[in-house]
Amino acid sequence: MKTMGLERLTLIEPRRFPDPESDALASGAVDLLGRARICATLDEALAGCVLAIGLSARPRELVGAVQPARAAAIEAMRHAASGEVALVFGTEMFGLTNEELARCQILAMIPANPEYSSLNLAAAVQVMCYELRLAAGSSEVPVAPQFPLASQDEIELLYRHAAHTLIGLRFLKPERPKRLLPRLRRLFARTRLEHEEVNILRGILASVDDLIERAKR
Amino acid sequence: MKTMGLERLTLIEPRRFPDPESDALASGAVDLLGRARICATLDEALAGCVLAIGLSARPRELVGAVQPARAAAIEAMRHAASGEVALVFGTEMFGLTNEELARCQILAMIPANPEYSSLNLAAAVQVMCYELRLAAGSSEVPVAPQFPLASQDEIELLYRHAAHTLIGLRFLKPERPKRLLPRLRRLFARTRLEHEEVNILRGILASVDDLIERAKR
Numbered sequence: 444m445k446t447m448g449l450e451r452l453t454l455i456e457p458r459r460f461p462d463p464e465s466d467a468l469a470s471g472a473v474d475l476l477g478r479a480r481i482c483a484t485l486d487e488a489l490a491g492c493v494l495a496i497g498l499s500a501r502p503r504e505l506v507g508a509v510q511p512a513r514a515a516a517i518e519a520m521r522h523a524a525s526g527e528v529a530l531v532f533g534t535e536m537f538g539l540t541n542e543e544l545a546r547c548q549i550l551a552m553i554p555a556n557p558e559y560s561s562l563n564l565a566a567a568v569q570v571m572c573y574e575l576r577l578a579a580g581s582s583e584v585p586v587a588p589q590f591p592l593a594s595q596d597e598i599e600l601l602y603r604h605a606a607h608t609l610i611g612l613r614f615l616k617p618e619r620p621k622r623l624l625p626r627l628r629r630l631f632a633r634t635r636l637e638h639e640e641v642n643i644l645r646g647i648l649a650s651v652d653d654l655i656e657r658a659k660r
Numbered sequence: 661m662k663t664m665g666l667e668r669l670t671l672i673e674p675r676r677f678p679d680p681e682s683d684a685l686a687s688g689a690v691d692l693l694g695r696a697r698i699c700a701t702l703d704e705a706l707a708g709c710v711l712a713i714g715l716s717a718r719p720r721e722l723v724g725a726v727q728p729a730r731a732a733a734i735e736a737m738r739h740a741a742s743g744e745v746a747l748v749f750g751t752e753m754f755g756l757t758n759e760e761l762a763r764c765q766i767l768a769m770i771p772a773n774p775e776y777s778s779l780n781l782a783a784a785v786q787v788m789c790y791e792l793r794l795a796a797g798s799s800e801v802p803v804a805p806q807f808p809l810a811s812q813d814e815i816e817l818l819y820r821h822a823a824h825t826l827i828g829l830r831f832l833k834p835e836r837p838k839r840l841l842p843r844l845r846r847l848f849a850r851t852r853l854e855h856e857e858v859n860i861l862r863g864i865l866a867s868v869d870d871l872i873e874r875a876k877r
Contacts, residue, residue, distance in 0.1 A: 569783040587723055
């Protein structure tokens with residue numbers, strides 16, 4: 444929950460709480476556990492909510508709407524503008540009962556392998572919290588480090604240098620160039636070469652040039 | 661992995677394997693663990709892959725592309741058409757080293773709370789496997805049970821019956837109807853009434869009608 448920016452945890456009749464084992468497992472999120480609200484019943488927990496979304500891997504007889512997790516998260520965000528929205532999870536062993544699910548307006552299901560569809564409780568919570576974060580529009584990740592790109596003329600000088608060196612190596616035969624240079628151009632066109640990378644490549648070419656000169660003596 | 665339909669697990673230098681504790685935790689997915697491939701190095705594991713996607717919560721200096729999990733999953737599916745794609749996860753404690761990440765073409769990051777961004781290994785694996793399943797187009801969930809819907813004329817008879825009963829109750833005054841009936845219409849228009857539900861509602865109205873008749877005597 445905390446990794447996805449969620450803060451409000453409600454526990455219904457927890458068997459042990461607070462519990463040193465939970466605290467240990469919560470690691471850096473023990474603050475969230477410390478602020479958890481404890482309720483005696485699901486009705487008490489849901490009082491005041493404008494939407495309750497129940498999670499289950501099993502289809503049920505008497506639910507109104509069934510939605511995949513992603514659509515349910517979008518629906519949750521839409522309702523969050525006008526009030527509290529609850530995601531309701533059952534126990535690890537049994538999930539939600541039909542009676543509990545009847546208190547939810549939406550049954551959300553996480554698309555899964557039909558032959559083995561029951562996620563762990565923690566896994567289901569993680570997926571839903573992740574979808575909520577993305578539905579809330581927080582899909583940003585840091586961008587890759589940016590280095591100054593090479594200019595077109597730097598790149599053309601690189602190609603010219605490469606052609607010169609390849610001829611010196613007798614790898615490129617000016618009378619029968621085949622498609623070597625166009626293929627090199629294509630390779631480097633797919634990556635956007637950086638200024639520093641052009642310098643490195645030209646350094647390599649220069650040291651090959653030196654070798655060619657020394658070999659001539 | 662198994663809940664999301666993934667089957668091929670590769671472990672690099674596992675400290676203990678096979679391990680009765682892993683088997684117990686794997687529950688119904690112990691078959692997948694039994695078929696796990698064991699490699700001595702990451703290079704050995706990645707040999708033959710056309711794309712390696714490394715997962716990390718930390719931005720790095722020298723990666724080419726950084727993508728959010730969702731985009732990386734789509735990229736993975738695109739490449740899966742032409743060969744093997746690997747998702748590369750580090751250890752629970754330290755994640756991937758820079759050296760390991762340098763073997764990946766894409767650094768995938770799971771959008772997270774910048775103040776507490778490090779998911780458990782299991783949670784990160786779950787999110788990526790889920791995104792792969794959705795990227796593969798398997799977002800179907802069972803539809804809600806369908807019951808026969810009420811026809812328009814059944815619904816009109818219901819409204820007529822309701823108006824009659826509400827007048828009998830003196831709740832609706834024909835000379836000053838206000839907006840009661842339009843509001844009831846609006847309420848029931850938002851839900852698509854089922855045939856059986858109309859019968860239930862009319863049964864309720866009929867028993868109110870009986871009560872009204874008895875009160876008159």
